[in-house]
Amino acid sequence: MSGGRRSDRALAAAEQVARMRGEVMFLMQRPGSCFDFLVSGPTGTSAIRAERALRIHGSPAEIAVTHAAPIARISAATLAPGISRELWFWSPWGTMRYFRVDGTSLIELDMLGVVRAPLVKGALAGAVRPRWRKSRRKSGGPDPLPGPGPGQSPGTGFHHQKPGTPGPSLAPAGSSDREPAPVRYLRRRAREKGQAGNPAGGTGPTA
Template sequence: MTRGRRPTKALTEAVGIACRRGSVENVAGRRGRAFDFIIIEPFRVVFVKVKRSRTSFTFPQDALAKYGREIACLHRVALTRVTAREFWVRSPAGEWQHFLIRHDSVIEVHADGTYIPREVLPLEAGSPAESTADGE
């Protein structure tokens, strides 16, 4: 069963983004390959799979649910100290989301590969957490 046409526009854009991180090697081969290209950074090699999506994902688990088969194929790439696996998704509006695929989790990362810190909810003045910190 086919899963749609090849994302050629998304791949072209993705290679442009990847070039900012290091040297990019396109991977020639059959359609069902585990990754589309390799980014060679100074201290690691990143295997990248690119797909298009009709929507953006709020949580990394949503991407895992929608693209479980593709992420499972990417998971076949050996993960070592000097390798990483990333899954990139382009929305119709041209927005990109990047996910780092680890052994036991999927984490959203920036385009440059750095982690996105978890958001911390702001504390309101006079909240119980603030008064405990003051020693009251």
């Protein structure tokens, strides 16, 4: 609710914010005057009315009901096309709120004149995120690597493998044509025995 007489402190605080938005031009106050100044900046030109309010908390709809009289005057004022109508509230505790007047409704702005994003509802804020494994399976992509289990350190997990798919090769790169170690050992032993039985390198006795 307004504190009655127009507040010089509210006007001074509003001027500081307005100069952040652009060029400020004060309006001559006459009987029936509705706005205090114009501000022109990158977001356009706005006609501003600064009000002192003891309570500025609540939703825009609640504030519109509490301050119905100044909102009605702002809506009825004659302005050039393209000039928006704004109502700013300043509390004696130094807080401010900024609204654009749209008929009998209020749209809350930030101090730079940008429409404030709506608050996230509790149901959305606490919603459970979908499991990554399920979303990847539905999309046809590969399964993700499972995280480490109890007592395991990072990097000790194994990739989940679907039935019927070949597993990864454990042989070192470039050794796919090399014989297994047991076969190489038996061949070497056979050669050593052959050399021991025929030291001269002959063919040996025949049957």
